[in-house]
Amino acid sequence: MAIVLGENQYGKAENRLVRIDRDGERHRITDLNVSVSLSGDLADTHLTGDNGKVLATDTQKNTVFAFARDGIGEIEAFGLRLARHFVDSQPSIHRAAVRIESYPWARLEVAGKPAHHSFARSGEGTRTALITYDGERAEVTGGLTDLTVLNSTDSEFWGFPRDEYTTLAEVTDRILATAVSATWRFATAEGADWGKAYETARACLLDAFGGTYSYSLQQTLYAMGTRVLENVPELAEISLSLPNKHHFLSDLSAFGLDNPGEVFFAADRPYGLIEGTVRRDDS
Numbered sequence: 515m516a517i518v519l520g521e522n523q524y525g526k527a528e529n530r531l532v533r534i535d536r537d538g539e540r541h542r543i544t545d546l547n548v549s550v551s552l553s554g555d556l557a558d559t560h561l562t563g564d565n566g567k568v569l570a571t572d573t574q575k576n577t578v579f580a581f582a583r584d585g586i587g588e589i590e591a592f593g594l595r596l597a598r599h600f601v602d603s604q605p606s607i608h609r610a611a612v613r614i615e616s617y618p619w620a621r622l623e624v625a626g627k628p629a630h631h632s633f634a635r636s637g638e639g640t641r642t643a644l645i646t647y648d649g650e651r652a653e654v655t656g657g658l659t660d661l662t663v664l665n666s667t668d669s670e671f672w673g674f675p676r677d678e679y680t681t682l683a684e685v686t687d688r689i690l691a692t693a694v695s696a697t698w699r700f701a702t703a704e705g706a707d708w709g710k711a712y713e714t715a716r717a718c719l720l721d722a723f724g725g726t727y728s729y730s731l732q733q734t735l736y737a738m739g740t741r742v743l744e745n746v747p748e749l750a751e752i753s754l755s756l757p758n759k760h761h762f763l764s765d766l767s768a769f770g771l772d773n774p775g776e777v778f779f780a781a782d783r784p785y786g787l788i789e790g791t792v793r794r795d796d797s
């Protein structure tokens with residue numbers, strides 16, 4: 515029985531990169547977590563320790579910071595620049611994946627005016643991108659994660675099968691809460707307005723979550739995905755991962771109290787995990 519090397523990749527993960535753009539006294543902040551993962555003709559280093567084809571992960575890290583010197587721009591564009599550079603400049607590297615998270619900062623108000631250079635980290639979700647390039651084809655995926663949303667009504671869940679293990683009560687009014695993770699794949703890696711696509715997709719996700727009278731989180735997921743595809747023509751598909759952040763009505767009867775839908779226990783685990791992809795029929 516022969517033993518062989520299987521799939522492998524390597525890279526510098528989680529390069530924490532902050533860039534300040536200065537427009538006179540007014541600063542803008544870009545706060546990224548950039549992970550590079552490369553694969554290709556890398557058998558030698560695994561089999562014999564010959565590193566002649568290994569672009570050091572330290573070099574990868576340096577490249578991320580050096581490329582930021584010229585400006586970062588949209589994270590999808592920055593990831594494309596990096597992915598193309600690693601594959602096109604290194605014969606042994608045949609495929610690059612660059613994953614980027616962009617942490618949001620909100621400008622502070624100081625003395626009643628928008629501050630020039632003061633910010634607070636905001637909890638409004640993290641923008642993400644994943645770029646892959648194999649020397650011929652680039653694929654760009656944008657997205658967001660950790661966008662926590664809640665509807666305090668307009669959610670029901672009933673009509674599900676009851677077997678010998680079912681205890682869940684049917685409800686016609688419940689809290690529906692989730693932390694949205696979404697990834698959307700662009701039909702082409704060229705010419706899309708990455709920033710506008712992000713802003714539109716994010717607004718559509720929030721609008722569809724809030725505006726859908728829900729009979730299941732699955733139904734809400736499909737409504738959210740559909741809304742994004744209807745409004746961002748550059749996208750081929752969108753995948754959503756929605757943890758169902760359960761809010762259980764607290765039983766206060768031991769204290770002689772009723773609970774007319776006001777006091778909830780917010781459980782953090784386990785949680786239902788509802789995931790799905792919505793795509794155009796022709797893609």
Ligand SMILES: O=c1[nH]c(=O)c2[nH]c(=O)[nH]c2[nH]1
Nearest residue numbers: 671682729730731732758786
């Ligand atoms: O929206 C829901 N979908 C489910 O599949 C499910 N399962 C469950 O226990 N509660 C819920 N809620």
